[in-house]
Amino acid sequence: MIYSLRGKLALKELGFVVVECGGVGYGCRTSYSTVSQLGETGSEVTIYTHLYVREDAVELFGFATLQELSCFRLLISVTGVGPKAATAILSDMTPEKFAFTVASGDSKTFTRTKGIGAKTAQRIVLELKDKMSAEAIGGSVAGDAASFAAAPSGAVSSAVTEALEALMVLGYTQGEVAPILGKLDGSLSTQDMIKETLRIMNAKNMR
Numbered sequence: 001m002i003y004s005l006r007g008k009l010a011l012k013e014l015g016f017v018v019v020e021c022g023g024v025g026y027g028c029r030t031s032y033s034t035v036s037q038l039g040e041t042g043s044e045v046t047i048y049t050h051l052y053v054r055e056d057a058v059e060l061f062g063f064a065t066l067q068e069l070s071c072f073r074l075l076i077s078v079t080g081v082g083p084k085a086a087t088a089i090l091s092d093m094t095p096e097k098f099a100f101t102v103a104s105g106d107s108k109t110f111t112r113t114k115g116i117g118a119k120t121a122q123r124i125v126l127e128l129k130d131k132m133s134a135e136a137i138g139g140s141v142a143g144d145a146a147s148f149a150a151a152p153s154g155a156v157s158s159a160v161t162e163a164l165e166a167l168m169v170l171g172y173t174q175g176e177v178a179p180i181l182g183k184l185d186g187s188l189s190t191q192d193m194i195k196e197t198l199r200i201m202n203a204k205n206m207r
Contacts, residue, residue: 006046009038028062032091037064052083067095067198070171078127080120089113096194099166102128128169163193
């Protein structure tokens, strides 16, 4: 399994990049969002990868952040959603917006991506919300709710709750993100809370 690639950016096109590592060029299909985040050709980059294997092809997909990779893996787990559709969706929205869209049940937003019809959009929201709920029931919410339990009644805003649900879509547990959300300005919007929490989580991971 190839977890990530770090090397020279040898080629950058819409939806496709080549990263040269140890004299070998690895071609990765990706989103427009990742392409826009990478530097100029010849610069050193790191991308996080997923090896997609099917009967007639083996393809490597790469993304600029672990959050975007997580979104990609969630999308291809949905019935009828392949890697092409997944990268198209991620070309149209950030991981933060993706997580919020799923958590809020806003299937209509997904139909703005070319090739994603209403039924597919509804299936994405339904299956991923169900998956998020199943993971929560599996222990993360029940075991880690103490972070919010001490808050006065009504102190946990709907924005915090929505941000928590969205971050769980990205694979974080309540125990990981609740302490961070509890310290943020309660007047922030849901998407700003998601963005700030991810920034803090990324900073911690880089230490």
